[in-house]
Amino acid sequence: MKTADYLxxxxxxxxxxxxxxDVKSSLPSFKDFEIDYNPEVEAVLNIDxxxxxxxxxxxxxxxxxxxxxxxxxxxxxxxxxxxYVTSVENSESKETELWRMISDKTFKNSKIHIxxxxxxxxxxxxxxxxxxxxxxxxxxxxxxxxxxxxxxxxYAVSFLGKSGTGKSTxxxxxxxxxxxxxxxxxxxxxxxxVDQEVYIYGTPxxxxxxxxxxxxxxxxxxxxxxxxxxxKMEWKGKGVDSLVALLPSFTAIRWNSTIFSxxxxxxxxxxxxxxxxxxxxxxxxxxAELCLNEIKKVNKLEYE
Numbered sequence: 001m002k003t004a005d006y007l008x009x010x011x012x013x014x015x016x017x018x019x020x021x022d023v024k025s026s027l028p029s030f031k032d033f034e035i036d037y038n039p040e041v042e043a044v045l046n047i048d049x050x051x052x053x054x055x056x057x058x059x060x061x062x063x064x065x066x067x068x069x070x071x072x073x074x075x076x077x078x079x080x081x082x083x084y085v086t087s088v089e090n091s092e093s094k095e096t097e098l099w100r101m102i103s104d105k106t107f108k109n110s111k112i113h114i115x116x117x118x119x120x121x122x123x124x125x126x127x128x129x130x131x132x133x134x135x136x137x138x139x140x141x142x143x144x145x146x147x148x149x150x151x152x153x154x155y156a157v158s159f160l161g162k163s164g165t166g167k168s169t170x171x172x173x174x175x176x177x178x179x180x181x182x183x184x185x186x187x188x189x190x191x192x193x194v195d196q197e198v199y200i201y202g203t204p205x206x207x208x209x210x211x212x213x214x215x216x217x218x219x220x221x222x223x224x225x226x227x228x229x230x231x232k233m234e235w236k237g238k239g240v241d242s243l244v245a246l247l248p249s250f251t252a253i254r255w256n257s258t259i260f261s262x263x264x265x266x267x268x269x270x271x272x273x274x275x276x277x278x279x280x281x282x283x284x285x286x287x288a289e290l291c292l293n294e295i296k297k298v299n300k301l302e303y304e
Contacts, residue, residue: 005043006033009190009201010216011137013129014043021049026119027126029204032214045136047110047129054100054113056085064255069163070127079255086131090115090122101128105256107136130188130205134251138262141269142192146249147222149184149200150174156184156200156217157295158191160249161225166283168209170225173288183211191219193269221275221295222246228280231287233294235277242276243267275299 004023006013014037017023024031061078068075074089086101099118103110110132118124134144147158148167157174159167168186175181184200187207192199202213223233224245236242252263270276275298281287295301 003037005035005037005041006030006204007035007214008033008133008203009137009142009192011044011133011140011142011190012041013133014046015049015129016046017049018051020051021114021119023049027129027204029126029206029210029212032212033204044140045108045110045132047112047132049112049114049125051114051116051119053097054102056080056083056100056102058085061085064253077253084253086128088124088128090118090124099124099128101132103132103135106139107132107259126204130203135253135256135259137190138252138259138266140192141194141266142190143250143252143263143266144188144203144205145191146187146251147189148186149189149202150178150181151184151215151217152180152182154218155220157220157291158189158200158222159225160222160246162248165225165227167225169283170279170281170288170291173283173285174292177285177288178292183209184213184215184217186211191266191270193266193273196273198270198273219270219274220299220301221277222270223291223295224249224276224278226278226280228282230280231282231284231290232280233277233290234280235275235294235298238271242271245276245278246270 001016004015061080063078065077076087078085084103088099099115100113112128147160148171149156149158150171159170161167185202185206186209188205190201190203198219199216200219202215204212252260279291
């Protein structure tokens with residue numbers, strides 16, 4: 001067995017895998033997150049990779065979900081005994097051999113049974129690692145967030161919104177009209193609360209945009225976007241309004257009360273420390289300029 005360590009948002013992922021698996025080729029977006037293996041450092045999550053088929057008995061499994069935005073009805077999330085089982089079928093043809101991840105109830109330890117014919121021409125392995133990571137790191141004051149993020153080397157701003165709202169479009173407008181800003185991540189950055197600060201990190205997961213940047217920045221504000229006929233910014237308070245704005249973009253399995261409570265704790269810590277707003281906007285330059293000006297005002301940042 002071989003081992004590879006990756007540090008994502010200051011959380012250590014340790015992969016153990018068979019000699020025949022070329023991890024570098026199967027996980028190209030992880031390249032900048034790899035660190036030297038140190039057996040004396042305990043990983044936050046451990047994942048074993050194998051080309052062997054899973055022989056787990058699912059006859060008494062409880063189906064928790066069979067619908068995924070990414071995989072549609074070719075996905076199942078089940079509970080059996082002391083494990084969660086995530087199954088994915090990549091192709092449309094109904095085959096008996098599936099990708100399968102078996103995880104303990106904390107997601108600290110998982111085993112991914114790989115479909116060998118799809119190891120190097122699909123992103124299922126990366127996606128399954130993201131699923132385990134997203135649940136496990138909540139216990140370490142860290143959360144994956146569905147967001148597009150821009151940064152200027154000093155701080156970052158996170159944009160939330162329903163699919164199709166225009167998060168990526170707004171990021172492009174922001175970069176094009178607010179000098180000094182660039183893209184940090186376009187789909188799944190990680191947020192971590194450390195002492196009194198909130199930081200946002202690039203990750204190996206950035207949706208359809210190849211933006212896999214290993215970088216940590218102070219998160220200045222989170223802004224939920226909503227399409228409108230005119231541009232208007234409104235700031236939420238430190239209570240329920242901010243929680244409602246953030247909750248849809250954070251992920252925790254609701255069937256596990258410990259994991260779900262950890263997510264709510266992370267959200268509460270974020271709300272206490274940074275400003276959360278909503279930008280009702282058109283897809284134009286004026287919206288990006290208004291948003292930056294409002295963020296500078298509420299955070300008392302100096303104008304250039």
